Amino acid sequence: MALPGDTKYDCIVIGAGIQGSFTAYHLAKLRKKTLLLEQFPLPHSRGSSHGQTRIIRRAYEEHFYTHMMEECYQLWTELEKESGAQLFRKTGLLVLAKAGNEEYEKVCKNMLENQIPWESLSPAEMKLRYPGLFLSPGEVACCDINGGVLFAEKALRALQMLFKQMGGIIRDGEKVMHIKPGPVVTVTTTSSIYQADGLVITAGPWAQKVLRPLGLQLPLKTLRINVCYWREKIPGKSGILQSLPCFLGFNLNGEEHEVYGLPSQEYPGLIKICFHGGNEADPEERDLKAQNPNIQDIEKLSSFISRYIPGLHPKPAVVEQCMYTNTPDTNFILDHHPLHKNIVIGAGFSGHGFKLSPVVGKILSELCIGEKQSYDLKPFRISRFKTPLKAAL
Template sequence: MAAQTDVYDAIVIGAGIQGCFTAYHLAKHRKKVILLEQFFLPHSRGSSHGQSRIIRRAYSKDFYTQMMEECYQMWAQLEHEARTQLYRQTGLLLLGLKDNPELKIIQAALSRQGVEHQCLPSEELKLRFPNIRLARGEVGLLDKSGGVLYADKALRALQDAIRQLGGLVHDGEKVMEIKPGLPVMVKSTSRSYQAKSLIITAGPWTNRLLHPLGIELPLQTLRINVCYWQEKVPGSYSVSQAFPCLLGLGLSLTPYHIYGLPSGEYPGLMKVCYHHGNNADPEERDCLAAFSDIQDVQILSRFVHDHLTDLEPEPAIMEHCMYTNTPDEHFILDQHPKYDNIVIGAGFSGHGFKLAPVVGKILYELSMKLTPSYDLTHFRISRFPGLGKAHL
């Protein structure tokens, strides 16, 4: 194994969207940074691959809506730097019963934060989006700034930017050992590295890296079915026809959200997915489907049949993705309770992609011992009983 004698300012483990934005911020601030990825890039084994993600300001928690203000600015900045489109504004339409408490909370949050939105009663919703069939009592809330992020393009743009700024991106290097200390040492399958700080953004592999460091976070790794549905009439639900992204709140008696993106990724196919999955080891993600996978697809089929009648009610393509969830579905952005030069970004719970610009900024700040730009109360490890208080 080759030894690396240079001491980096920071090593980032995991080249998903959070790790890429973290390394990008470090490189932007002229820090000597190396980003390590266990798989060869690009790959589809984690949580950041695929062509599209939803971006929105619509959240029930004000702190996410506040963070999204800067995220939109940073996405636009990256677009400008990369000279490629990374965001398409379509609007995000939230669907729910008129008395749905979550819908009311989100509407109130958007109003408090001054975000442009529109409440659409049933009749207006039918006129505006005639190819959505509504059940009795369903209404809409339109977050006008919502839209589609081009995920694969964003990852490539960030990795290119990191290299252009002088950072290193090493793929195909799995981390085998972390030795805490000043400097911290990281051994990969190829060589050893030393750095003043280490940032772990390893998605569903996070606890495998943390366990030898004396901590295990309450993370649940889930396999998500990513389903695409054929339009009966091409263009019915397309971006070009100004069809919005969708978020169904408690529809069809489902305990979890259903979300959709207009067709565009695959010609004539709309992406409609269940915002939940089934327990899965990330190393065994592509093993045979469980019975619960079939149940999830049945829930989606019923939603498509009931609400999106111009789609075929059986998926044409089904892919997989990983979620790494925390019990409260808020992120973990914190220093290791014992080693304050080891920083952890984890538990993005299927809604972290859009927030990655600010997440990366926060992880950069923590790794450099700077005062965080945001209140991290909701993201501290210490919110989980028995996991101690992180050193600041």
């Protein structure tokens, strides 16, 4: 194994998912000598950032996410310009709910207060615009007009390409095995040893495994998500393939879980519709458990589809797997390690972090180099949890 060489980095980032890649990109833009480490050969589909699409929206219950999304939209556009790749398609984001649903009311109030372009849709308008999507009496709909689809894998590729063009170094296929804190942090991987003034840990569902030896026990749960794709019963008949935008459904069909969907992109003719939740699973065992996916999840989705989008076949045509890493309040963790200020943590993106990654990366890069924070980080601090510090193993 190589010993620490002459090269000392300003910053090392662990994990080349969307959060680590955006952090590395911002650091390189700030002219910091940056190393991005990834355990798997890139690209890979073992974490949370793979697949072609993610929803982008300002429709949030919390003001602080809506506020962060303003800059996110600008940074996504900047990334499109710099890379020359189309990364966003505006479709609008429909929010569907049972009338009186608390989350729905908060989302509408937030959009109204923040002057986000949105509209409330009557049953007649819904029928006209989205034939093939059937709401029941007592169910309501609104639209976040500038919501849409982000092209996830293209975005990852663009970021990593630009990072390298700015002089950043990516070492993939190198798993971080040990971190030695100190004024200069030493990181040992499966094939080398590196040193840096600052370290950012964005290890997705592996965050807990990387942090535990640093004495930090965060209340993170890793969930295996069934990503389901659905086919029209009679191709072209329902009109749903042409008309369906991105959507979120709160408390529909008697379900507490949110349901969400995106237009056909991954597979021609198939629409992605999933539950915003899943069963706890270790990321190392995600695909072992996938051989026996949680049928209950899929049965509930089938029932949702039969009732609301009956033009789709109620059995998924494709089921894939992805991981969520959830915090108890589903807000992110963006903070310093409580004992080692030059170690920064980005974790717990709770199934909604992709769209926010441009600003997450900016925040983590600012924390790493000790710059003034652009955002109030109160909702994201580790101190909101009880006793996260454990004796280091």
